[in-house]
Amino acid sequence: MIVASLACYYALIQPTRQGGGVPPAKRTVIVQDFTGRNVTVKVPVDRIVVLSELDELAAVGGEDALRKLVALNIWRYKQWRPDWWEEWIKHFPWLANLPDTGQVGQNFNPEVVINVKPDVVICWPGQYNQLKESGDLKKLEEAGIRVIAVQLLPITTNITEHLNAVSKTVKILGVLLGKEQRAEELIRFYEEQINKVVTRTMHVEKRPKVLVFITSSLWTAYGMKGYYHVWVTLAGGVNLGDKVVKGFSGDVDPEFVINENPDVIIFTCNNNFPEGQRVVVGYTINSTRPAKEALKGLINRPKWEELQAVKNGRIYLIHHGFCHEKIFQFFALQYLAKWLHPELFKDLNPYANLQEFYSKFMLFPLRGVLAVELNDP
Amino acid sequence: MNIKVLRVKNLYVGYRRGPVVKNISFTVQRGEVCALIGPNGSGKTTLLRSLAGILRPLSGSILIDERNVNFMRDLATKLVSYLPQNIEGAPRIAALEYVLLGIAISKGLWRVGEEDVDVAYGALAMLGIEDLATKNVNELSSGQRRLVDIAQAIAKKPRILLLDEPTSSLDVKNSLEVLGTIKVLTKMENLITVISMHDLNQVLEFADKCIVLNGGELVAFGGCDEVLTPQLIEMVYGVSAERVNVNGHTRLVILKPKSYEESACSIGNCF
Amino acid sequence: MLVIFSILASATFLANICIGLTFVSPFQALCSVLGDNHCVDESTRFIVVNYRIPVALAALVSGAALAIGGAAVQAITNNPLASPYTFGISSAAAFGAALLYSLNISLIPSMYAATVNAFLFALMACLGVISLSRARGLTTVGVILAGICISFLFQALLALMEYLAAQDVLQAIVFWMFGSLYKVTNEKLLIVAINTVGSILLLLRCSWKLTAMQLGDEGSQALGVNVRRMRLMVLVVTSLTTAVVVSFFGIIPFVCIAASHIARLLVGEDEKYLLPCSALVGASILSVASVVSKVVQRGAIMPIGIVTSIVGVPVLMHVILTKRGG
Numbered sequence: 001m002i003v004a005s006l007a008c009y010y011a012l013i014q015p016t017r018q019g020g021g022v023p024p025a026k027r028t029v030i031v032q033d034f035t036g037r038n039v040t041v042k043v044p045v046d047r048i049v050v051l052s053e054l055d056e057l058a059a060v061g062g063e064d065a066l067r068k069l070v071a072l073n074i075w076r077y078k079q080w081r082p083d084w085w086e087e088w089i090k091h092f093p094w095l096a097n098l099p100d101t102g103q104v105g106q107n108f109n110p111e112v113v114i115n116v117k118p119d120v121v122i123c124w125p126g127q128y129n130q131l132k133e134s135g136d137l138k139k140l141e142e143a144g145i146r147v148i149a150v151q152l153l154p155i156t157t158n159i160t161e162h163l164n165a166v167s168k169t170v171k172i173l174g175v176l177l178g179k180e181q182r183a184e185e186l187i188r189f190y191e192e193q194i195n196k197v198v199t200r201t202m203h204v205e206k207r208p209k210v211l212v213f214i215t216s217s218l219w220t221a222y223g224m225k226g227y228y229h230v231w232v233t234l235a236g237g238v239n240l241g242d243k244v245v246k247g248f249s250g251d252v253d254p255e256f257v258i259n260e261n262p263d264v265i266i267f268t269c270n271n272n273f274p275e276g277q278r279v280v281v282g283y284t285i286n287s288t289r290p291a292k293e294a295l296k297g298l299i300n301r302p303k304w305e306e307l308q309a310v311k312n313g314r315i316y317l318i319h320h321g322f323c324h325e326k327i328f329q330f331f332a333l334q335y336l337a338k339w340l341h342p343e344l345f346k347d348l349n350p351y352a353n354l355q356e357f358y359s360k361f362m363l364f365p366l367r368g369v370l371a372v373e374l375n376d377p
Numbered sequence: 378m379n380i381k382v383l384r385v386k387n388l389y390v391g392y393r394r395g396p397v398v399k400n401i402s403f404t405v406q407r408g409e410v411c412a413l414i415g416p417n418g419s420g421k422t423t424l425l426r427s428l429a430g431i432l433r434p435l436s437g438s439i440l441i442d443e444r445n446v447n448f449m450r451d452l453a454t455k456l457v458s459y460l461p462q463n464i465e466g467a468p469r470i471a472a473l474e475y476v477l478l479g480i481a482i483s484k485g486l487w488r489v490g491e492e493d494v495d496v497a498y499g500a501l502a503m504l505g506i507e508d509l510a511t512k513n514v515n516e517l518s519s520g521q522r523r524l525v526d527i528a529q530a531i532a533k534k535p536r537i538l539l540l541d542e543p544t545s546s547l548d549v550k551n552s553l554e555v556l557g558t559i560k561v562l563t564k565m566e567n568l569i570t571v572i573s574m575h576d577l578n579q580v581l582e583f584a585d586k587c588i589v590l591n592g593g594e595l596v597a598f599g600g601c602d603e604v605l606t607p608q609l610i611e612m613v614y615g616v617s618a619e620r621v622n623v624n625g626h627t628r629l630v631i632l633k634p635k636s637y638e639e640s641a642c643s644i645g646n647c648f
Numbered sequence: 649m650l651v652i653f654s655i656l657a658s659a660t661f662l663a664n665i666c667i668g669l670t671f672v673s674p675f676q677a678l679c680s681v682l683g684d685n686h687c688v689d690e691s692t693r694f695i696v697v698n699y700r701i702p703v704a705l706a707a708l709v710s711g712a713a714l715a716i717g718g719a720a721v722q723a724i725t726n727n728p729l730a731s732p733y734t735f736g737i738s739s740a741a742a743f744g745a746a747l748l749y750s751l752n753i754s755l756i757p758s759m760y761a762a763t764v765n766a767f768l769f770a771l772m773a774c775l776g777v778i779s780l781s782r783a784r785g786l787t788t789v790g791v792i793l794a795g796i797c798i799s800f801l802f803q804a805l806l807a808l809m810e811y812l813a814a815q816d817v818l819q820a821i822v823f824w825m826f827g828s829l830y831k832v833t834n835e836k837l838l839i840v841a842i843n844t845v846g847s848i849l850l851l852l853r854c855s856w857k858l859t860a861m862q863l864g865d866e867g868s869q870a871l872g873v874n875v876r877r878m879r880l881m882v883l884v885v886t887s888l889t890t891a892v893v894v895s896f897f898g899i900i901p902f903v904c905i906a907a908s909h910i911a912r913l914l915v916g917e918d919e920k921y922l923l924p925c926s927a928l929v930g931a932s933i934l935s936v937a938s939v940v941s942k943v944v945q946r947g948a949i950m951p952i953g954i955v956t957s958i959v960g961v962p963v964l965m966h967v968i969l970t971k972r973g974g
Contacts, residue, residue, distance in 0.1 A: 080815040106811065216820035219830060219949065244947030254830060255669040255695050256947040270816045302698045320816070431869045454872030465864030466726065469916040481856040482871050513916065529871075 031172055033148045034125050041146045044178025045119035051104055052124050056327045059186055059361040061177035070116040074100040083282045091364045110136040114143045120176055125149045152325045155225050157233040159198050166190055193330035193353055197337040200344055201236030208263035208340050210237040215269040219251045227324045235336035258303055264339060265309040267298055268320040281319045283368035291317045291372035313375035322370055328357050335371045380536040381407050381442055383569045388437035390427040396435055397423040399593045405569050410560050412580040413573040415590035416614055421573040422462055425539050429459035454483055458535035460526055462542050467515035472525045473497055475514050479529040500532035503558055519546040538570040556583045577629050649915050653928035660935035664704040667939050669946055672696055706832040707934040710893045711903055713844040715930020717886040718904025719923055720851050723858040724882045725788050728967055731904035732890035736773045736799030741894040743802050744769035745824045746809035749817045766895035773798050774887030786876040827900035827953035836896045847889045848927055855920035900953050902960025903930050909967050
């Protein structure tokens with residue numbers, strides 16, 4: 001009787017969590033991840049280590065999932081995404097007390113992971129390969145730890161492949177966290193956002209010529225195997241870098257830029273500018289002025305005043321961190337679409353869409369300046 | 378500029394480990410060929426280096442015409458020609474250019490003039506090796522290289538000539554010819570010449586004065602005839618010698634070292 | 649020989665101007681320079697004046713600067729594999745830039761902070777080498793050992809900066825280190841040119857003494873060369889020259905060694921010919937490398953440091969295999 005009343009009490013008082021009431025019972029599943037391996041794992045998992053980033057975990061599993069973290073790649077956050085890290089610990093200060101695994105390929109410490117006895121380690125395929133090469137993977141597997149690699153941005157302009165990759169990743173996370181329903185919602189939201197662009201650009205006739213530059217170096221542009229090859233093409237443009245840079249990125253001949261006369265020029269950077277460490281975009285920025293100043297400096301090159309892009313003021317800056325391997329990377333596609341085809345996407349509001357995403361799926365509201373046009377009012 | 382006298386007074390020269398040349402004093406007049414002799418390690422090279430301005434003396438003085446020139450490198454460069462015992466490196470430059478090197482540096486020139494080229498060529502000719510003028514130094518035999526080095530030393534037209542074993546690696550004929558040339562040059566140009574030598578008969582033939590060193594100390598200084606007695610030779614070198622007269626020339630015949638007979642070591646006994 | 653190399657240098661310079669994304673004929677190039685708008689169209693003139701000529705001139709003077717730096721250092725250390733880079737100048741300069749990017753520390757805050765940082769640290773490396781080797785009496789061995797020591801120091805510091813760097817900062821450091829002549833500006837060109845010409849003249853004045861230094865310390869001192877002062881002077885002059893090139897354009901390896909080696913093979917070891925010839929060979933090599941970097945993938949520019957490395961390694965192997973004594 002005591003047991004029964006305790007059970008009822010438990011069932012009734014149980015706070016409603018996102019995605020359902022009573023936690024589902026455990027079952028064993030086989031997950032095929034992005035390295036092609038079949039990984040057997042008992043789900044839902046209770047102890048998680050994340051070597052990549054937190055947003056995807058949070059989007060699928062909410063605060064519950066966050067609380068299941070037993071270790072995290074804090075080093076990467078502090079070094080490479082300091083303003084994002086500040087947001088996270090502002091809302092969840094206990095994150096800072098988690099053991100730090102270190103960045104794969106630099107100072108990764110497998111012992112930290114082994115000590116916390118996780119059910120699963122989540123990382124990117126690139127990180128998986130690095131773990132394999134350094135021998136750390138073997139150590140983790142010998143300790144019975146499952147490593148699962150997920151990917152959100154394969155370099156392909158085939159929209160089906162793209163959506164499949166995102167869907168697969170989100171589903172994997174859903175299964176692991178016991179939040180399959182929410183995962184489905186997330187996938188639907190993402191596909192909707194992507195389709196808002198792709199359905200229109202599929203039939204577009206005039207494809208503007210685009211060059212996407214890295215701000216860390218004067219003449220380096222993204223090429224055939226770079227992320228922006230995907231975004232520019234899907235957004236209905238032509239990535240000029242594809243012509244001459246066959247790899248991820250490379251230096252272009254200044255004459256090439258003059259000759260090709262791009263219609264749109266986009267600069268990408270993370271939350272800071274390498275030279276002088278100016279912060280021009282990111283969560284902590286409230287105004288578009290710093291970015292615009294930066295852009296003015298960047299386009300100050302001989303004869304650029306005669307380029308179509310400069311004459312028409314089609315110069316943009318976008319936060320690189322939001323554009324790859326993120327569950328909200330649709331933001332990049334939408335901004336690019338708006339910039340490449342302003343008339344076609346007059347009704348599209350990427351920032352508002354991202355805000356909606358944040359309020360529905362993320363654990364804190366969106367803020368900051370993430371994409372800037374040189375000439376917007 | 379003619380130098381009359383080179384005087385050394387109570388000279389101590391050495392390195393960090395201590396003085397190698399101890400309390401040496403002697404005087405050389407212009408037009409004199411002075412032979413510097415002594416066993417290996419007696420300090421001959423060290424003394425020459427200090428006279429050349431390369432090694433600063435520990436104490437004492439070196440006086441040129443009563444002017445103290447201890448370690449005055451610039452003066453040394455212009456007035457002194459020093460030929461070291463060994464020169465590293467055989468650069469790929471023509472022998473003539475090599476000789477010009479000495480002239481150019483001593484005169485502080487950027488470009489050499491025709492007169493300089495003539496002097497260089499003349500120096501090579503004086504030693505009978507003008508045909509080597511266009512050959513690269515790294516292609517010469519050790520004897521030819523030595524001759525070229527000597528040519529370089531005399532082409533500088535120094536007032537003081539310091540030669541450290543100039544005839545090593547030269548054959549008998551070349552040795553005698555070179556020494557003869559140097560002696561003639563010394564007399565004609567009123568040079569002060571100090572040559573470190575091993576062959577005592579060559580000393581008798583060509584040198585006017587002898588400086589004898591042993592263990593860094595001056596054992597004897599004076600005319601070679603008077604200085605090179607069998608007693609001195611035995612004391613300094615540990616070999617027995619006899620003076621003989623051949624066709625009016627005094628010569629020394631070296632007999633085997635005394636200790637040789639008393640040595641327990643004979644073939645088959647030592648190994 | 650000097651004449652031949654001058655012609656070679658001029659030819660490669662011209663080639664560098666004419667070859668590129670679009671071919672510009674020498675006649676058009678001349679017209680562009682003369683500002684005559686009738687014989688060449690505006691866009692070609694613009695390209696020649698704003699991109700081709702500055703880059704070609706940069707290749708010329710930088711190649712010459714690096715080459716004489718190499719030749720001079722090789723003379724005073726009697727080692728055909730020595731170069732200013734073995735003093736750690738390149739690592740120190742890279743560290744200077746990395747320091748700015750990673751920790752935002754600039755020694756003299758300005759628009760050109762990275763360049764200034766790089767230059768000052770390169771000079772510091774040279775100072776380090778000079779002081780260390782002075783402790784060993786500025787001997788050949790002393791200089792080489794000091795160079796190795798300072799080199800390792802700055803490589804370690806550079807690695808530390810890279811470790812501490814954010815992702816795009818890391819990228820920035822890497823891109824900085826790749827040599828690129830496209831960072832050229834008129835001011836930079838002027839500074840490098842004055843520096844290079846000054847160094848050549850200074851070194852030529854001492855060319856006899858530099859030649860003598862191949863005879864070893866004893867031999868050269870016998871001729872009246874103040875070996876310590878010579879080594880000091882050469883270290884200072886080459887440090888300045890190389891530091892300027894590295895901080896302006898990044899790290900361009902192998903020109904120092906390759907140029908002087910080729911020149912040495914052809915003109916021998918007489919410094920009064922070797923120095924100017926090395927300079928001309930260096931200018932030619934870098935001009936050729938610049939052409940190659942434009943042509944490999946038209947429209948893209950392959951970092952010039954990579955091109956010189958690929959060409960330089962066989963030359964280096966040849967040096968090692970034919971090295972005789974010294």
